Structures are given as structure tokens and as C-alpha cells.
Amino acid sequence: MLVTRFELKLPAWLQTIAAGDLQVPASLRHRMQFVLDLTRQNVEQSTGGPFGAAVFDEQSGAVVSVGVNLVVSSGLSIAHAEVVALSLAQQAIGRFDLSTRPYQLVTSAEPCWMCLGAIHWAGIRSVVCGARDSDVRAIGFDEGHKPVDWAAEYTARGVNVIQDIERDAAAEVLRSYLQQGGAIYNAGNRDSHLPQ
């Protein structure tokens, strides 16, 4: 008798936020500050790794979905913030293809190997990042084998990439996670549980 289903759900504190009236000012900086606030709360509430994301309607600024990293709490290694936010956006609009409107993914840190592919399949056309890949690796996460210039690869595929929005603040959240002893959940690589 095998397991035949799995579920991912936002933690209680984020469900409360998601049920509220979300007003986020239009600038990229404000969108990122909103995402970094979720990221900080995920660390403070100990509900997951130091990563947050949200999907916006790029033009109206409406929040379509939110996500935070839930790997350890869910026991699912796919539960990166980007995957959570993209999947919840797809559920919200009722289709897997996010290319049909100008949606924008705002993520607290550059996507990892898996999330680069997940964004590719979701078809979202705008990606806004806070921390750099090097900031994430600096606290010990093994982000995997990414294209040398992933932003150029995305651009060639028609995906607009905007980097370094509130990078310092985003990197500070990563460091605070490390300082409070948060799990560096690289599977199968005991050494890299320690910062490199």
C-alpha cells in the first residue's frame, strides 16, 4: 500500500496574511520588501528555510500568490519558496501556464538549479531577485549546477530578469538564519551542512 497523495500548505501565520487585504506599493523595491518580510517571518517562526517568494500581476500589482520555503517542516525537498508560490498561483488561476498574462515572480534569492527549471516550465515571464547565488552558497546551501550565466539564458528564452533588488537586506536574512542555527538541508552531503 503506497502513499498516493501529498499536500503542501502555507504555515498558519502565512495563511492569516494570505486571508487579509494585501496592499503592496507598485515599485519593485516595495514588492521585494513584502517578500523579505515573509522571509524574515519564516525564519523567526521556524517554519522553514530563509527564502520567500510571491507572484504578482506585474501591471496591477495584485498579489496572486505567496510562498516560503517549507522543506524541513513539510518533509518535501521540492518545497522551495518559488515552487510553492508558482504552484499556488497556478491553483489560483486554474491552469499551469503562467505565460498568458504578465505575471512576475519576486523571490528573496536567485533560483537554484531546480527552481530555474520550475520557472521554465511555469512560463512566467518576469523574475525579480534579491540575494545572489553567492549569498546563498555562502551560508552553506548547495544550489546545484546552474548555467554560468543563468540570467542570460533566461533572457534568451524571453524571460526578463532583474537582480539585486534589496540584495543587502536579502543577504542579511540569510545570515540571520545561519546565526540562529537554521538547518542547511542539503541532502546526502553531510559536510555541506556546515557553512563553506
Added chain:
Amino acid sequence: MLVTRFELKLPAWLQTIAAGDLQVPASLRHRMQFVLDLTRQNVEQSTGGPFGAAVFDEQSGAVVSVGVNLVVSSGLSIAHAEVVALSLAQQAIGRFDLSTRPYQLVTSAEPCWMCLGAIHWAGIRSVVCGARDSDVRAIGFDEGHKPVDWAAEYTARGVNVIQDIERDAAAEVLRSYLQQGGAIYNAGNRDSHLPQ
């Protein structure tokens, strides 16, 4: 009021199989034939794309989880067969790290960009593939930006890769999907909905 949860569950026909007494002979060829049988049924039942996967206990041969592609039916672009099988294995054993025992992922086709990253984070140490990346691209799927030699990259990371197990039969399932008009669900790229 945002959506706060999503679920992935196996289609009814596969739930029935998953509830049964699964006996799979020990050879890699038999494991792949089991997976290709699931893949064929996914096509015939029109429950998803032409991809299947299973996680085995490499030594005992016990089936830990099964998965098929559910992108179109679930409306979630992450619902690749490998992601489904890995996530259900993680649910079954109650942890995200599959590196702690010798588990083996058997997949009907080489992993795409996203699934290469998903396997990386799941920590599974053995990957067995049927069809080649070129077989998948031949029917029109945009598998993304993968390392030039992903198997060598995996090997360097301590993941054993075995390719071309029942490749012809696996490629035949891909072609049959195309012939019956199955959806080529590349998001945001209308041209590539047609075979290249």
C-alpha cells in the same frame, strides 16, 4: 484571499495499482518495464504526459513510490513523474532526505532541467533512465538548459546514473503519445507545441 494549499494525488487507476501487492523482479530491465507499463497506462488513460517513474529500495527491490506525469490534469507544472515519485517516497518514509538508504529512482526518460535539480535536493543516489533527452525533445518538449553531460555531473556528485535501459520501448511510448495527439505542454512557447 489567496490560495494557501495544493495537493497532488495519483489518478484513480494508479491508486488501485498502488494499493495492490507489487512484485517487481530484481533486474533493472524489469524495474524499467514496470515503470514503462505505468507510463503507457498514463497515456492510454489520458491522465498525463508520457512519463513515469518509481522509487525502489535498490537492494530489496521493494517499490517505495510510483509517479506519473500529471501536469495537464493537475494544472501544476511541477507535476513531472520524477517529482511525484520522489515526493511520495519522502511522504512514505517521513523525511525529505533520500540519501540515508540506497534508494533508486527509475524513470521512463532522462530528467529535465527541473527534475535534475529536484533529484539533487532529494539526495537519491541511483538514477536509472529509459529514453534519452533527444527522444523527449524529438516529440516537442523543451527540456530546458541541462549540463552538457548531466550524467558526468551527477557522477561527480556521487549519484550513480544508468542510461538506455529499455530505451527503444521508452521512446516508443513517447511517439505513441504524440501520435494520439497528446498535449506538448511547454509553457509560453506556442511554436514548440508542435514537434520540432
